[in-house]
Amino acid sequence: MEKVIAGKPITVNEEGYLTDFNQWDEKVGEAIAAENHLSLTPRHWDVIKYLQNEQKNQVALSIRRVGKSGVVDIKELYSLFPNAPLKTATKIAGIPKPASCI
Amino acid sequence: MKNLVILGAGTAGTMMANHLHHHLKTPEWNISIIDERDKHYYQPGFLFLPFDIYTPDDIIKTVEEFIPKEVSLIKSKIDKIVPEENKVQLTDGKQLDYDVLIIATGAKIATEETPGMEGEEWQKSVFDFYTFDGALALRNKLRDWTGGKLVVHITEMPIKCPVAPLEFAFLADSFFKNKNMRDKVEITYVTPLSGAFTKPKATEALTHLLDEKNIRIESDFAIEQVDNEKKEIIDYGGRAIPFDILVTVPTNKGDELIERSGMGDDLNYVPTNKATLQSKVYPNIFVLGDASDIPASKAGSVAHFEAEILTDNILHFVKGEPLTEAFDGHANCFIETGNDKALLIDFNYTHEPVEGSFPFPGIGPLRLLKESRMNHMGKLAFRWIYWNVLLKGTHIPFVSANMSDSGKHYEKALNE
Structure with missing residues (x-):
């Protein structure tokens, strides 16, 4: 389905995740963050860039892995993206929701 | 003479010993299996033991009685694998050379991953049921x-x-109902997932059952620590859930020997080709069961389906033939729902569990994703099948290693 985000028509799935990363830019990220009542600081961006890079390298994302990345520890990840941090952060980053394994 | 060495004599390793000794015989081949343990536990029985449904005798046998006499059983702790030299080192200083190695060292709980889990209250009010x-x-x-x-x-x-x-959680609900004390027990199901299960269709059915049984669900809970004093579990976001009894499933990890051998990922699982079950790094090493990192369920049924395919692939490998990319992630699990009923789910890498009938399309007698007494009978019968058929590597009639689409209602699931 299509949704207007940051003034542009963007294709998202029913949970609001972008289905085409090429449509993502920082404005789109900020708009999705605002929908989730977040305003993005440089620390948020560190995490978002890290997640996008992992996604590009086809690494399966998990909270454990992010916590051991050296980019952010789990405590800080939760303070940056409260409640379900990985789900919120991947949505803002324009990448798929991590497949919770099996 | 060539050597095939199997590490671990649990469900997966034992099945491989039973499959392979028919094909790789002396004097050309010598098969060894290494495990330090004496007891073979029927692990699915750990679910029933807490509710006095099974006794310890029902679920413990010896490792030895399931290993065919043509296979050498070596009772020793394994120190490490040296894959560059095709050697396995034992802690008593002995070492074994191998031509082909099968890793079946499983997964186990790692309480040390969560602060406070194995603390003051361990086995007083904090319990696991993944060990005997x-x-x-x-x-x-x-x-x-x-x-x-x-x-x-x-x-x-x-x-x-x-x-x-x-x-x-389901069995606890019926256990306390039968004891006429369900009104005195508040059951909460706490999961790091966003819902009851990992697959959407099954989550729908299971969420309904949780509601029906008055079991509260707390989702997206990533535990930071167990507070033994306050008797609470606390997540990284500060959410605290109080308990009188905590039944936890700790982090699961592969065996430390994988870490000592430098062959695992961050949870000590061995990177493995999900279709051939060959190590991604060493061509003469194969991995099955819980020890691998493939995205299939860590379950006995998966190891059983893998074992049939791995046997073919090892025979291909020793003849220098290409491997078949045959494993589809097939899992088949009974889910006990209490009151002598159970669900059955059948799924693989690409197809999630759906409704339907099993193993005979349209007939059953087992029903997929629906509660029935017949499914519960199936689950109880499975203990006999495990000891008498599964471990011996005998093919279970009508249940194929690859999943069948017939008799299943896929129209909804395929659209997801």
């Missing part, structure tokens, strides 16, 4: 528990038998 000792301690606790807050908790995925904690 844990399940037994829990049984003794539940026998005369007078009620309160029961919290069933998963630390993080992946875990062995991902449906087991749900089954535990």
Whole structure:
């Protein structure tokens, strides 16, 4: 389905995740963050860039892995993206929701 | 003479020994299997032990009685694998050379991953049921528990038998009903996932059952620590859930020997080709069961389906033929739902569990994703099948290693 985000028509799935990363830019990220009542600081961006890079390298994302990345520890990840941090952060980053394994 | 060495004589390793000795015979081949343990536990029975449905005798046999006499059973602790030299080192200083190695060292709980988990309250009010000792301690606790807050908790995925904690919650509901004390027990199911299970269709059915049984669900809970003093589990976001009894599934990890050998990922699982079951790094090493990192369930049924395919692939490998990319992630699990009923789910890498009939399309007698007494009978019958058919590597009639689409209602699932 299509949704207007940051003034542009963007294709998202029913949970609001972008289905085409090429449509993502920082404005789109900020708009999705605002929908989730977040305003993005440089620390948020560190995490978002890290997640996008992992996604590009086809690494399966998990909270454990992010916590051991050296980019952010789990405590800080939760303070940056409260409640379900990985789900919120991947949505803002324009990448798929991590497949919770099996 | 060539050597095939199997590490681990649990469900997966034992099945491989039983499959392969028919094909790789002396004097050309010598098959060895190494495990330090004496006892073979029927692990699915750990779910029933706490509720006095099974006794310890039902679920313990010896490792030895399931290993064919043509295979050498070596009872020793394994220090490490030296894959560059095709050697396995034992802790007693001995070493074995191999031509082909099968890693079947499984997965186990790692309580040390969560601060406070194995603390003051361990086996007093904090329990696991993924070990024999844990399940037994829990049984003794539940026998005369007078009620309160029961919290069933998963630390993080992946875990062995991902449906087991749900089954535990369902069985607890009927256990306390039968004791006429359900009104004195508050059951909460706490999961790091966003819902009851990992697959959407099954989650729908299972969420409905949780509601029906008045079991509260707390989702997206990533545990930071167990507070032994306050008797609470606390997540990284500060959410605290109080308990009188905590039944937790700790982090599951592969064996430390994988770490010592430098062959695992951050949870000590061995990177493995999900279709051929060959190590991604060493062509003469194969991995099956819970020890691998493939995205299939860590369950005995998966190891069983893998074993049939791995046997073919090892025979291809020793003849220098190309491997078949045959494993489809097939899993088949009974889910006990209490009151002598169960669900059955059948799924693989690409197809999630759906409704339908099994194993005969349109007939059953087992029903997929629907509660029935017949499914429960199937689950109980499975213990006999495990000891008498599965471990011996005998093919289970009508149940193929690859999943069948017939008799299943896919139209909805395929659109997701």
